[in-house]
Amino acid sequence: MKEKQIDHPIKKHPLSDVWSSHPEALSNNYQAIVTPPPIEKIIGEMFAVGQFYYYVLNVANSTLSNHHPDLLPMHGLKKFPKHLKEIIELIHPDDIEFVMEAERMTIEKIQEIGWEHQLNLKCSYCFRMKTGKGNYEMFHHQAIHTLKDENGRLHQSVNIHTNIHHITQKNPYTVLVVGIGGRNDFHQMQYGNNKNIELPPVELTKREIEILSLLALGNSAKQISTFLEISYHTITTHRRNIFEKTNCTKISELIKKALEWGLI
CATH class of the missing domain: 1.10.10.10 (Winged helix-like DNA-binding domain superfamily/Winged helix DNA-binding domain)
Structure with a gap:
């Protein structure tokens, strides 16, 4: 079943400038018809070794929908966030610069591979997020692209956040773009001159x-x-x-x- 995307005011967030610099790749059609993504199939292609949640991101206006219920207790929230800005505000302030650069790196790598393959590429990296306990813990972020608009620009993705603090507290500050759905791409990119890896x-x-x-x-x-x-x-x-x-x-x-x- 298709549902018409509900329009929401656009809220500025740190990734806005990164995304706006690539209008050829990311949709700005706020009123596009949105089809709910195949969540069950996506879960089968994701990496999760701890408690996780997901949400659907409308790239055009950064609104969120289809939240997994565990998002609330994992971050101690009382209601589901409506905009990506609210998710970014949970990220450790010292990791924001890395997140912005990671997004630039993934967009540039996908451009190099070819926009036509975007729906068969998954991006991932790590950062710290505030939890319901009031502290910051390490999370593994994955973005799976699920829908393009009528002009072939990315309109929707599913973001998955997995708490990996019980496995490691080290952030390698690496960014991955890997193939899914039959593609075998594997691109590992290092952030800056980081020596911690x-x-x-x-x-x-x-x-x-x-x-x-x-x-x-x-x-x-x-x-x-x-x-x-x-x-x-x-x-x-x-x-x-x-x-x-x-x-x-x-x-x-x-x-x-x-x-x-x-x-x-």
Whole structure:
């Protein structure tokens, strides 16, 4: 079922200037007909190893809808935010500059790949957010693009925030643009001259990073074999090599290191 987008006053936020500098990529059609995104399919393609929530972002006017109920208790809110500005106000002030630069980096990378592939690309990075306990904890942000307007510009995305503070408090300050829906893109970008990232002891191959990401999603070797159309034996060999290279013995340890290395 389609529903007409309800117009709301535009509220200025730190990402406004970043987005407005790319009018060829992002929609400004406030009255476009919006189709609710396929949330169940999106959840299947997201990385979540802790409590999470999502919301749908109307890129044209930064309004929010379709909030996951856990958003309220995780941030100690009494009502769902209506504008992206309210979400950004929950981010640690010291991380805002990084978030702005991360958005610039993702837009420029997608432009390099090609706007026509935008709906099959997912962007992710980490930052600290205020919680219902009154402190700031590390969150993993993912943006999955779900709808373009009639001019081919991005009109809608689903943003997913996962609390990863129980896994790591380190922010690698890396930005990822990866393929979904059949694409195998993997682009890892480093913010500034940050020295805080802990580099992997050895370099993982592109295929190993792809399998690592699928392992982090909770997929078994058999499921990954089916998804990638590669033999089960090949997947188990890659998995063994990943654990050996990263010096890990269990998946939870692998996910922790992968987050701190900015690989997922």
